[in-house]
Amino acid sequence: MTSPLATRLAAALCAAGLALATAPTLAWQADNGDGSYTNPPLNADYPDPDIIRVGEDFYFATTTFANSPGLRLLHSRDLINWRIAGHVLPRLDGGPAFDLNGGSVYRRGVFAPSLRFHDGQFVIAFTMVGQNTRICRATDIAGPWRCHSLDRAAFDPGLFFDTDGSAHIATAIGSDGTVTLLSLSKDLTTVTAARKIHYIQGAEGSKLIRRGDWYYLFNAIPRRLAMTISRARSLTGPWETVNSINSAQTGGHQGAIVDLADGRWWGFVMQDKPSIGRITNLSPIFWRDDWPVWGTPEAPDRVPAVARKPVQGQTPQQPATSDEFDTPQLGLQWAWNHNPDNTRWSLTARPGFLRLQATRARTFWTARNTLTQKGQGPYSRADVALDLQGLAPGDRCGFGVIGKVNAHIAATRLDDGSLQLQMGGQVDEGDGKPQTELPVARTALPGPRVLLRTELDFERARGRLSWSTDGRWQPLGDEFALIYDWRTGTFQGPQYALFCFNPGAAGGRMDVDGFRFSDQRDAPR
Known part of the structure; x- marks a missing residue:
């Protein structure tokens, strides 16, 4: 179903010879179509990976911080082509800040999940900042999930089930490096023992794997963006440790290995990128003296840029991007910046549109109901069609990015009833410091219908915002930086952001008539 506004705007663009894409465009496609793939399989911010195999299916759990729903899960049949399968947490809990009430939890929330499959159930362990570790279970990866909390917090918990069915968690925090093994009761509700089993300076992000008679412990060393591998004949040690790959030269610094149905093993590893x-990169693994080695015997100790797919014959696919908002539920590609106020957004009030009613907030950074989607590399852009007839004076509603640099175009209604577009935003400096304001650019908007475009060029680390009412795209304001920084912003890469807020009383509304994604660089201006 194509909604009326999109049809009218597309017709205007066609008349100008600049038609919008009429079909959704996939993001970065890692599957080369010839039996090989190019790293990364997902060219976007999917941090702290944990990947398991169940039969012929692979499942991927990733950190989502303050985004809601929380704790994203993906599914693949070949480790290369992924789709979003669901989320574990419909909403985040633990205090009013998760609702952007009295503060925010950017850079907090859900961290470093550990996913396993045991006794016919998916089991996941994770620790939210400031809370005890939770263990959740479901018979279907899409949920629903049943969760309970342990009596303590295990930093970056590495869940492990041994061949005798016993359950354990390996945990270490980089400020210390002591690896502790927590043993769990059969029903996974109680810690029955806690033993210090190893020490690696700066270690965290623990993962435990068993292969034959050997136990393998994988740890990230964030201070040098590297990974270590330890092995022992017993869970309690003694362990011997070797250095493995690193983020700067050889492809990553936090991850582990996953077995294939035919007995081969593959490695997954996280790599930091500045924009x-x-x-997450994927790599073949070979074994040398019972140690897993990333790469191939011909090119060892590094993640290959291009390699043969681990499983052949699967159809290329990527997580969903474009959305016409013509179903009563949001697509799984979307997440709110914090828990939403469900009374102030709707997909049914005006069928075929996403309606965002203005929430009361002082700034973009503190506004609820900002709807986000991951930016995709190496280049991507998204166009949204907006109907602004419902804007009230003082509303600031529009489209842009959220991250460390929060650049956006906001539509406002002036006191005389006219509409204006304003490009601006803030740079989050962290640690409670005042946000730095971006240069402001303004233009009058001749009517209530407009297309807004956000371009993300991660190779140049630059973004651009544009607008159109007649098929001629016009940049508004200067380019802005695309920056990933774990110490400031959201602890995530730049995300597309749809928003609507009012610094005074909650005001009017913005109707969004479609989100069109493209990875083509030859976009007309």
Whole structure:
């Protein structure tokens, strides 16, 4: 179903010879179509990966911080082509800040999940900042999930089930490096023992794997963006440790390995990128003296840029991007910046549109109901069609990015009833420091219908905002930087952001008539 506004705007663009894409465009496609793939499989911010195999299916759990729903899960049949399968947490809990009430939890929330499959159930362990570790279970990866909390917080918990069915968690925090093994009761509700089993300076992000008679412990060393591998004949040690790959030269610094149905093993590892965030790379593994080695015997100790797909014959696919908002539920590609106020957004009030009613907030950074989607590399853009007839004086509603640099075009209604577009935003400096304001650019808007475009060029680390009412795209304001920084912003790469807020009383509304994604660089201006 194509909504009326999109049809009218597309017709105007066609008349100008600049038609919008009429079909959704996939993001970065890692599957080369010839039996090989190019890293990364997902060219976007999918950090802290944990990947398991169940039969012929692979499942991927990733950190989502303050985004809601929380704790994203993906599914693949070949480790290369992924789709979003669901989320574990419909909403985040633990205090009013998760609702952007009295503060925010950017850079907090859900961290470093550990996913396993045991006794016919998916089991996931994770620790929200400032809370005890939770263990959730479901018979279907899409949920629903049943969760309970342990009596303590295990930093970056590495869940592990041994061959005898016993359950354990390996945990270490980089400020210390002591690896502790927590043993769990059969029903996974109680910690029955806690033992210090190893020490690696700066270690965290623990993962435990068993292969034959050997236990393998994988740890990230964030201070040098590297990974170590330890092995022992017993869970309690003694362990011997070797250095493995690193983020700067050889492809990553936090991850582990996953077995294939035919007995081969593959490695997954996170790599920091300065503009897009933390990506996940996949690599073949070979074994040398019972140690897993990333790469191939011909090119060892590095993640290959291009390699043969681990499983052949699967159809190329990527997580969904474009959305016409013509179903009563949001697509799984979307997440709110914090828990939403569900009374102030709707997909049914005006069928075929996403309606965002202005929430009361002082700034973009503190506004609820900002709807986000991951930016995609190496280049992507998104166009949205907006109907602004419902804007009230003082509303600031529009489209842009959220991250460390929060650049956006906001539509406002002036006191005389006219409409104006304003490009601006803030740079989050972290630690409670005042945000730095971006240069402001303004233009009058001749009517209530407009297309807004956000371009993200991660190779140049630059973004651009544009607008159109007649098929001629006009940049508004200067280019802005695309920056990933774990110390400031959202701890995520830049995300597309639809928003509507009012610094005074909650005001009017913005109707969004479609989100069109493209990875083509030859976009007309």
